[in-house]
Amino acid sequence: MRMSGAQMVIACLEQEQIDLIFGFPGGAVLSLYDALYDSSLKHILTRHEQAAVHAADGYARISGKPGVVFATSGPGATNLVTGIATAYMDSVPLILVTGQVASNMIGTDAFQEADITGITLPITKHNYLIKNVKDIPVVFKEAFYLATTGRKGPVLIDLPKDVQNDQAEFCYPEEVYIQGYKPTLEGHPGQIIRAANAIKKAKKPIIYSGGGVVHAAAWDELRAVAEKGCIPVTTTLTGLGAFPTDHELFLGMPGMHGTVAANYALSQADLIIAAGARFDDRVTGRLDCFARQACVIHIDVDPAEIGKNVEAQIPIVGDVRKVLEQLLLRMEAGDTGAWLEQVNLWKKQYPLTFENSGDVIRPQYVIKELYRLTAGEAIVTTDVGQHQMWAAQYLHCKYPRSFASSGGLGTMGFGFPAALGAQVAAPGRVVLCITGDGSFQMNIQELATASRYRLPVKIAIINNSYLGMVRQWQELFYNKRYAETFLEGNPDFVKVAEAYNIMGLKASRPEEVEPVIRKALEHDGPVLMDFVVASEENVFPMVAPNTPIDEIIGGGSK
Amino acid sequence: MKRILSVLVEDKPGVLARIAGLFSRRGFNIDSLAVGHTMEPGISRMTIQVQGEPATFEQLTKQLHKLVNVIKISDLTEDPNVCRELLLVKVKSEPSTRGDIQQIVSTFRAKIVDISIDSMMVEITGDEDKLNAFLLLMQEFGIKEIVSTGKVALARGAKATTLAAGDKDKKK
Numbered sequence: 001m002r003m004s005g006a007q008m009v010i011a012c013l014e015q016e017q018i019d020l021i022f023g024f025p026g027g028a029v030l031s032l033y034d035a036l037y038d039s040s041l042k043h044i045l046t047r048h049e050q051a052a053v054h055a056a057d058g059y060a061r062i063s064g065k066p067g068v069v070f071a072t073s074g075p076g077a078t079n080l081v082t083g084i085a086t087a088y089m090d091s092v093p094l095i096l097v098t099g100q101v102a103s104n105m106i107g108t109d110a111f112q113e114a115d116i117t118g119i120t121l122p123i124t125k126h127n128y129l130i131k132n133v134k135d136i137p138v139v140f141k142e143a144f145y146l147a148t149t150g151r152k153g154p155v156l157i158d159l160p161k162d163v164q165n166d167q168a169e170f171c172y173p174e175e176v177y178i179q180g181y182k183p184t185l186e187g188h189p190g191q192i193i194r195a196a197n198a199i200k201k202a203k204k205p206i207i208y209s210g211g212g213v214v215h216a217a218a219w220d221e222l223r224a225v226a227e228k229g230c231i232p233v234t235t236t237l238t239g240l241g242a243f244p245t246d247h248e249l250f251l252g253m254p255g256m257h258g259t260v261a262a263n264y265a266l267s268q269a270d271l272i273i274a275a276g277a278r279f280d281d282r283v284t285g286r287l288d289c290f291a292r293q294a295c296v297i298h299i300d301v302d303p304a305e306i307g308k309n310v311e312a313q314i315p316i317v318g319d320v321r322k323v324l325e326q327l328l329l330r331m332e333a334g335d336t337g338a339w340l341e342q343v344n345l346w347k348k349q350y351p352l353t354f355e356n357s358g359d360v361i362r363p364q365y366v367i368k369e370l371y372r373l374t375a376g377e378a379i380v381t382t383d384v385g386q387h388q389m390w391a392a393q394y395l396h397c398k399y400p401r402s403f404a405s406s407g408g409l410g411t412m413g414f415g416f417p418a419a420l421g422a423q424v425a426a427p428g429r430v431v432l433c434i435t436g437d438g439s440f441q442m443n444i445q446e447l448a449t450a451s452r453y454r455l456p457v458k459i460a461i462i463n464n465s466y467l468g469m470v471r472q473w474q475e476l477f478y479n480k481r482y483a484e485t486f487l488e489g490n491p492d493f494v495k496v497a498e499a500y501n502i503m504g505l506k507a508s509r510p511e512e513v514e515p516v517i518r519k520a521l522e523h524d525g526p527v528l529m530d531f532v533v534a535s536e537e538n539v540f541p542m543v544a545p546n547t548p549i550d551e552i553i554g555g556g557s558k
Numbered sequence: 559m560k561r562i563l564s565v566l567v568e569d570k571p572g573v574l575a576r577i578a579g580l581f582s583r584r585g586f587n588i589d590s591l592a593v594g595h596t597m598e599p600g601i602s603r604m605t606i607q608v609q610g611e612p613a614t615f616e617q618l619t620k621q622l623h624k625l626v627n628v629i630k631i632s633d634l635t636e637d638p639n640v641c642r643e644l645l646l647v648k649v650k651s652e653p654s655t656r657g658d659i660q661q662i663v664s665t666f667r668a669k670i671v672d673i674s675i676d677s678m679m680v681e682i683t684g685d686e687d688k689l690n691a692f693l694l695l696m697q698e699f700g701i702k703e704i705v706s707t708g709k710v711a712l713a714r715g716a717k718a719t720t721l722a723a724g725d726k727d728k729k730k
Contacts, residue, residue, distance in 0.1 A: 121572075121575065121576060122579060122580075122583050126626040145627065178630040179568060179721075180567075180628050180630075182626055302624070303618035303620050303623070304624055307616065307617070548606070
């Protein structure tokens, strides 16, 4: 069938079973939006391109399907950059379609021209500039294949204006042919046997699982391996929800603001089974002191992650789910009884604690109440900072693909648009956006999007009038010199919400917390909850940057 | 330590930028890089010389493999190989020194490709040691300008870095 390039894009998306696009129109995508106008694809219009990517990212993390974004050339495209980098760091599959100036204008500094393929080279898994309308089907087929296989990630397609208008015959390829791309999915059988032997021999093993377990949908296999091997489990921020948080083998999150039990266990383990995790510096602390006695089994679909930060004695390249399945068939439990006793003792000795006080709301209390009143059933997105760490510590998720947070890039402004995307992905579920007064204002304009589509997300602002995490570091490491972290000039958030026709609620005293949350959960539309909390509360436990992870501040001592 | 990589890449726009960008953002240094066609249409070969610790080098190779346009990487360092570079050297010359220069040029099996009143241009190919030895001698006369191609290398013997049948048939 003969059609224009713009129509082809829509046809390609239909072929890939995409029914939803996040985006923002502009001069260089007029034809694309014109073609969209006739299609049955749903389009969510955000108020800023960055929010469109974060929303697509939230959608992808919760649904497991790729998120699709449209944006125009120049500033439209460059506004995507933070969102693309966020998705790239956390391996989230996205397809980004940007308009570009007409082919004959490229390179002339034309109006709204930006070299977006050049700009996004280091933050996309791959990108394309299409110069011939006939290439559109093949490029889209490749792009979806690349974004959703192997180590997932964002793929950008730049589409000049004239290519969108050119006509050609449309034929969507059934097969992909990419010479230089062949992800290894099956684990090497010899390595599986070595891993099984190491597990049998280990006295103090620990599973350290990450976002890769979520991406590979390997939560059942993870649980089976942990239970069969009687091995305690710690999951990273992006891996939260992949292992039941109420499971007796669960230790909580490791690293800088992780639990004492998880950090002690990692430090003293004789075997670390890393599954879909990348030994990020926020997890390992000072690298040369990290888990010195441990043999490391590192399972990852991306060979470049293995040996990058921590040497792996037993590297296994492959899809985490497949590898864990293979391992399950071969492995036997070792003698871990004494170790589990020790680990449980740490869990009892060093629980997460905070002091409740009469007059002021403690931020952790808000999070605990949110958890209690949603019974762990909610989907949670967070922004970045103190509230993010408290959410990770106290707001457990019963189910996988229920927690979305910018882990690798640490992007403030991610949480709210991601919550909108999550709500679209899971219309029937409660979506909570835990945010801070600083982070929320980085994409506060999306209240309009929530209002327009009546997306019933429940926004909980942990409002301490500070850039809290930065202030905490200033308190601990810069002699309480609070340079530019006090957010004087914050708006009345309730009034802002109301201006967008969204219910706004405020709690300033501890006894107001529960009624506010109940009211928000009962309301069937979007709600903004402004929790005015203790302004100088700190996140503990804490491992200072670049120190060993068993040197913990505020978590008790050995 | 120095390593020589022979990398087969898809001849697509931006592929050189992708590779150069990867080196710079991951902090790897390129000593020399040469690009040219292969027998296979649409496939180019890059010969890249890098310096680094073995762990760094391993990480570099893995990162290179992740680039979608990179098809195959061979490390030629350990294998016997032929490694050559072509150099054009413009050297100062006077009637009194021309003879000496000519003699050196012929000893090195180089070629004089241009002569002017006060300079000569020499074309020379060879491995690093030979070229360095030659340049050291030319310095005595005064080097005005120099340009080199970057190293190109192939493994000795029948072994070849080409696309295996599997690479061509890979479909999904």
